[in-house]
Amino acid sequence: MSKGPDATLLDRVARHFAESAELKLKAAAVLGAPVARAGRLFADCLRNGGKALACGNGGSAADAQHFAAELVNRFEAERPPLAAVALTTDTSTLTSIANDYDYLQVFEKQLRAIGRRGDVLLAISTSGNSPNVLAAIGAAHELGIGVVALTGRGGGKIGAALAPADAHICVPHPRTARVQEVHLLAIHCICDGIDFQLFGAKQ
DSSP states (O other): OOOOHHHHHHHHHHHHHHHHHHHHHHHHHHHHHHHHHHHHHHHHHHHTTOOEEEEOSTHHHHHHHHHHHHHHTOSSSOOOOOOEEETTOOHHHHHHHHHHTOGGGTTHHHHHHHOOTTOEEEEEOSSSOOHHHHHHHHHHHHHTOEEEEEEETTOHHHHHHOOTTSEEEEESOSOHHHHHHHHHHHHHHHHHHHHHHHHOOOO
């Protein structure tokens, strides 16, 4: 007897949950150290008066904004606001750079305008090959800005462009949806790590 459409759909949903859970457990062993390193880089930056910057395209742009919001407002514990800017939110700036120059420069030019030595950039690209994110990383290195890269699929060009002092959180999976799900978990771990280091354990 064949399954009805609802049963087939439920099977697909269950497979998504199972694959996501399996990847997260597998990734914990691989990504624990780089996630902790990312938390230290951001905590040191913020403790010393720097700011967190974040960029990415599409779903990664949403993750960049999510990260900035968790710092400026709060994550889980009540604490003072922390300095963070998502480079994905100012439509006038983004569209003027893309129109007058090139979309490749939409994050780089903003970074050069407001980034300062001692800041840290969260650079997000599921493929590891986003040209405008790669350009921002290059500018960050020139300016003395640290980099935390969130990638997948082996890290791509971004993985190869990182400096020894940077942190690379590369999700070991080829599928965009799964990579993005682990990126969000990593962002939450980083936010928790920042709060823990700056304000102490809350739970």
